[in-house]
Amino acid sequence: MDSIIKTEKLEFSYFGAADSEPKTVLKGLDIEIEKGTFVAVLGHNGSGKSTLAKHFNAILLPEGGRVLVCGADTSDEELIIEIRRRVGMVFQNPDNQIVATVVEEDVAFAPENLGYPSDEIRRRVDEALKMVGMYEYRSHAPHLLSGGQKQRIAIAGVLAMEPECVVFDEPTAMLDPRGRESIVNVVRNLRDKLGVTVVLITHHMDEAVYADRIVVMSGGEFILDGAPRDVFMDDVTLRRAGLDVPETTALIHALREDGLELPLSALTIEECADAIFAALQPKSEKYKNEKE
DSSP states (O other): OOEEEEEEEEEEEEOOSTTSOOEEEEEEEEEEEETTOEEEEEOOTTSSHHHHHHHTTTSSOOSEEEEEETTEETTOGGGHHHHHHHEEEEOSOGGGTOOSSSHHHHHHHHHHHTTOOHHHHHHHHHHHHHHTTOGGGTTSOGGGSOHHHHHHHHHHHHHTTOOSEEEEESTTTTSOHHHHHHHHHHHHHHHHHHOOEEEEEESOGGGGTTOSEEEEEETTEEEEEEOHHHHHHOHHHHHHTTOOOOHHHHHHHHHHHTTOOOOTTOOSHHHHHHHHHHHHHHHHHHHHHHHO
């Protein structure tokens, strides 16, 4: 499968005060994101995951190595607009992305700046709002919406550019559980229904369960990279990096310690429930037979 994003020995540092040493945040990273996949990047605060995300659409440029988007080098200034059209980004705080006083005008902002004709803009705005379940709010004022609704408007603004990839930088960090669930559903639908490549930066383990691939960062380096089931089975490495396992995995570990035979590969709520039900069946049958 072709890659849409590729980094080669990517390095980046932040500079503090004039007399302080630069802090190296990314340490020679190599990664390829394949088209049409859902990749979750996990890590505690300061691990470098958000800094990595900002390199994917040229918000930040490498100090060492390079980043390629569909083969285009992000350090080429002439290609910046095209790179950002292909790779859209949704940030943690939706208020930082909302620029208009009416929802549909906000979603239309990027297509208008890209010079699309009015009928094409209308189509893109309507489709983007429908994708995130906010079409009925198109004439509302964004500042009157809830946090989760604002975040969906911010996502619609990115989708109106019809990008090939969307990078979500901790999009649920400021939301309540209901808002988090609505955003996670939008993220999953982008990959499942539209085939859009998704990169989700998060520290919520449960949000990464449905990804095709999980990459775990610590200290500016990759420490785990694989399918969710493989990554979450390595709870020792995760805890060493300051991360927890999903609630379903934690529950299965606890029940296994109590003697219940359960597979560690059950990650989703549905899989966990099915596994527990199946494991309890023999005991239920035994108890029934003993009573008889």
